[in-house]
Amino acid sequence: MSKDFETIIKKYKSGRREDLIPLLQEIQDDNGYISEEVIVKVGCFLGLSTTKIYGLATFYDQFRFVPEGKIRIRICNGTSCFLNGSRSVINKIKEETGIRVGQTSRDGNLSYEIVTCMGGCNNGPIITVNDEYHPHIRPEQIPDLLKKLRYIIEND
Numbered sequence: 001m002s003k004d005f006e007t008i009i010k011k012y013k014s015g016r017r018e019d020l021i022p023l024l025q026e027i028q029d030d031n032g033y034i035s036e037e038v039i040v041k042v043g044c045f046l047g048l049s050t051t052k053i054y055g056l057a058t059f060y061d062q063f064r065f066v067p068e069g070k071i072r073i074r075i076c077n078g079t080s081c082f083l084n085g086s087r088s089v090i091n092k093i094k095e096e097t098g099i100r101v102g103q104t105s106r107d108g109n110l111s112y113e114i115v116t117c118m119g120g121c122n123n124g125p126i127i128t129v130n131d132e133y134h135p136h137i138r139p140e141q142i143p144d145l146l147k148k149l150r151y152i153i154e155n156d
């Protein structure tokens with residue numbers, strides 16, 4: 001567990017269950033994901049069972065319980081991107097990768113998640129691949145994009 005975890009948790013009061021979500025958000029921002037060890041420790045701190053924490057946290061799309069992949073795709077599903085077809089892009093990525101939102105492929109190479117508004121609404125739907133923007137992305141571009149990404153990983 002990182003030293004930063006101890007620093008973060010000190011900012012919160014023990015037993016205040018309403019602090020769960022902001023606390024998990026801060027931990028994830030620091031560490032990239034929420035480990036099982038963290039869940040147990042947060043549970044002891046707030047007086048919540050691990051089952052309860054998982055139950056509440058999985059309600060929110062933004063929490064990850066495994067580390068991100070080497071390639072991290074973020075798909076904007078904000079209002080503008082949604083109206084421009086982000087849902088079909090999400091579905092295509094899901095279909096092509098066989099993994100669900102917030103998961104990481106078994107080989108640890110790829111993960112993707114859904115975010116809301118990246119600030120480029122006129123260029124939607126937008127995705128980022130390791131923070132590189134891909135505006136006006138269409139579902140039919142996804143197979144080629146994934147093929148290129150896999151090639152890059154295999155030859156890295």
Ligand code: FES
Pocket residue numbers: 076077078079080081082116117118119120121122124126
């Ligand atoms: S809604 Fe996607 S960039 Fe704003």
